[in-house]
Ligand code: ADP
């Protein structure tokens with residue numbers, strides 16, 4: 663295995679609906695920051711999104727939207743290898759090879775699978791083996807660091823287990839990846855106080871209309887503490903505000919929470935202005951990308967070619983290691 667001098671960072675996101683500020687602070691912003699100093703690989707995981715059985719039209723439009731969102735938020739295709747997962751189908755071959763080396767028991771322990779079943783989702787085989795495809799995404803690119811939110815930690819651990827087991831059986835083949843989870847942003851709360859998630863309908867969408875964003879922020883849950891009582895800070899409004907505030911602003915809000923006379927409504931209005939402000943240049947860029955879909959397709963085709971080059975080489979290494987090489 664070649665030793666590269668820049669750390670290789672990889673992550674992906676499912677095109678399963680409107681991106682929200684939990685996705686942004688939990689994963690996307692950090693990903694985008696990595697592109698300046700590291701070797702960044704980033705993809706839209708449309709094979710993964712298939713596991714929740716969307717219609718063809720919904721999946722394809724969500725995939726395009728997610729690509730535009732990432733680019734609008736600052737992903738630079740000249741610095742980063744950026745592609746759509748299904749444009750590099752080599753990953754499904756690796757997933758198959760890995761499936762054959764993975765005990766069913768390891769999949770049975772997947773908490774995201776169990777959570778989905780508990781929510782009444784009828785599971786398909788793709789959903790069951792979702793972590794294997796994710797391991798393939800990671801291992802197919804010799805990824806060293808995988809930035810994600812806390813909910814994805816177990817998936818990275820599964821990828822590590824699979825890689826270690828494979829290396830033990832077939833010799834050094836895979837780089838063992840590490841999760842990259844930022845304590846401060848690993849679990850952005852939703853407007854109801856649970857983890858912000860598309861599945862809980864509690865998100866603040868990054869590119870929602872002004873009206874929707876205002877409505878969502880104004881409905882962040884708060885307690886019924888009297889205006890002159892000190893307020894609790896381990897709460898969604900305080901935490902969300904802090905994501906957008908400078909240190910000075912955070913200190914000032916903290917003092918207000920400790921003192922008298924704070925109105926939650928005022929904090930919400932301030933937060934709304936901050937959110938609109940923060941994403942405003944990205945909105946303009948996104949509009950521009952949507953008006954030139956062919957440019958986006960070109961970016962994605964170039965990205966897929968770059969990704970394929972790396973993937974084919976590593977897949978060949980795996981094929982040889984595992985005996986899919988009768989000609990040698
Ligand atoms: P959702 O739960 O809305 O379906 P995804 O599972 O598509 O979100 O997550 C995409 C990425 O964003 C993952 O890396 C995930 O860990 C991160 N992420 C999602 N929600 C949050 C959150 N509330 N806080 C921090 N990171 C999050």
Ligand code: TRP
Nearest residue numbers: 673674675676707710796799800
């Ligand atoms: N499972 C991830 C999510 O729901 C998306 C994903 C697919 C991913 N493959 C990956 C993330 C590989 C990191 C690395 O957010």
